[in-house]
Amino acid sequence: MNIIFREKPLKLLWLEALLRRLREQDPEAGYFMEQFRRLDAGFAGEQRVDKEWDEIVCPNTFFVLHNLLLANTANHFHQLDTLFICKHFILVVEIKNINGKLDFDGTTYQCTRTKPDGTVEGFPNAITQIQRHIRFIKIISKNYSLPIEGAVIFSNPSAIIVNHPNTVPIFHVSGLQSHIQNLLKKYSKPILTDEQLTRFVQLIRAQHQPQKLLTRIDSSRFRHGVLCPKCNYKNQMFYYRGIWKCSVCRHNSIEIFAEALQDYQLLVNRTITNSQLRTFFRIESSDAANRLLRKFHFPSIGTTKNRVYHLPDDLTKYMKQFF
Numbered sequence: 001m002n003i004i005f006r007e008k009p010l011k012l013l014w015l016e017a018l019l020r021r022l023r024e025q026d027p028e029a030g031y032f033m034e035q036f037r038r039l040d041a042g043f044a045g046e047q048r049v050d051k052e053w054d055e056i057v058c059p060n061t062f063f064v065l066h067n068l069l070l071a072n073t074a075n076h077f078h079q080l081d082t083l084f085i086c087k088h089f090i091l092v093v094e095i096k097n098i099n100g101k102l103d104f105d106g107t108t109y110q111c112t113r114t115k116p117d118g119t120v121e122g123f124p125n126a127i128t129q130i131q132r133h134i135r136f137i138k139i140i141s142k143n144y145s146l147p148i149e150g151a152v153i154f155s156n157p158s159a160i161i162v163n164h165p166n167t168v169p170i171f172h173v174s175g176l177q178s179h180i181q182n183l184l185k186k187y188s189k190p191i192l193t194d195e196q197l198t199r200f201v202q203l204i205r206a207q208h209q210p211q212k213l214l215t216r217i218d219s220s221r222f223r224h225g226v227l228c229p230k231c232n233y234k235n236q237m238f239y240y241r242g243i244w245k246c247s248v249c250r251h252n253s254i255e256i257f258a259e260a261l262q263d264y265q266l267l268v269n270r271t272i273t274n275s276q277l278r279t280f281f282r283i284e285s286s287d288a289a290n291r292l293l294r295k296f297h298f299p300s301i302g303t304t305k306n307r308v309y310h311l312p313d314d315l316t317k318y319m320k321q322f323f
């Protein structure tokens with residue numbers, strides 16, 4: 001079994017950082033909150049399904065790749081929630097974490113949800129999404145001739161699937177185990193050797209595009225500095241002799257800097273200089289800022305005076321080793 005773990009979507013990290021810092025009365029606060037709720041629920045649903053993969057019983061090696069972002073020849077993206085690959089077949093999975101009554105109309109291709117209060121709304125059709133992904137996977141896997149299957153999985157137990165065409169299986173997460181077992185029975189003969197399987201997975205992973213943030217908002221709209229978690233991120237903490245101290249509740253911490261610097265990385269820039277650090281985090285002394293930056297051994301370019309530090313991915317985890 002090989003499971004490539006799911007990372008939190010970058011957009012979700014960005015929204016978390018933004019909502020911690022967004023100034024009160026920002027005209028788009030409600031819009032960002034709604035976006036956050038939607039993405040956070042989606043991520044929670046994906047994690048619920050991920051637990052099921054841990055329990056899959058499969059006699060052979062298999063790979064489960066999460067959150068793949070692949071570009072097709074027209075440079076359009078395919079965002080795949082999960083791709084299950086074994087020597088017998090490929091399963092493309094689309095995960096939906098929504099509740100209410102769901103209706104897929106096979107003629108109009110419309111997908112609607114009826115909420116418990118009776119309101120009806122349209123949703124992107126997961127079946128057409130998965131069919132598009134399958135066509136793409138067929139192209140990139142053509143040298144391996146594995147059969148390709150698709151499935152739409154509902155992670156929310158309160159979703160009721162009313163109507164759906166029989167083109168792509170749709171089921172609740174609890175049905176995942178038996179679905180895989182049925183596919184293993186259907187495709188009982190292995191098509192690839194272990195080496196071919198590994199090579200194919202490497203090929204797919206090599207095509208994965210790292211996530212990019214496409215949204216930026218003006219930095220005057222959010223609070224700068226290291227913010228105090230005990231004060232609900234409303235008050236600033238000040239740097240004194242290597243420790244951050246809250247000006248209001250007196251809470252102090254050294255590690256809080258990692259979270260604040262990650263906010264900077266998400267909201268402002270992936271690189272930082274001594275003077276940018278002093279401005280954003282209100283540190284007066286250039287020497288203190290220098291010591292702070294050097295402590296974490298960030299990769300950097302330039303001479304001492306104009307040195308630019310690159311903030312690595314997964315910043316809080318990276319910085320942990322230096323505290």
Ligand SMILES: [Zn+2]
Pocket residue numbers: 228229230231235246247248249250251
């Ligand atoms: Zn405080």
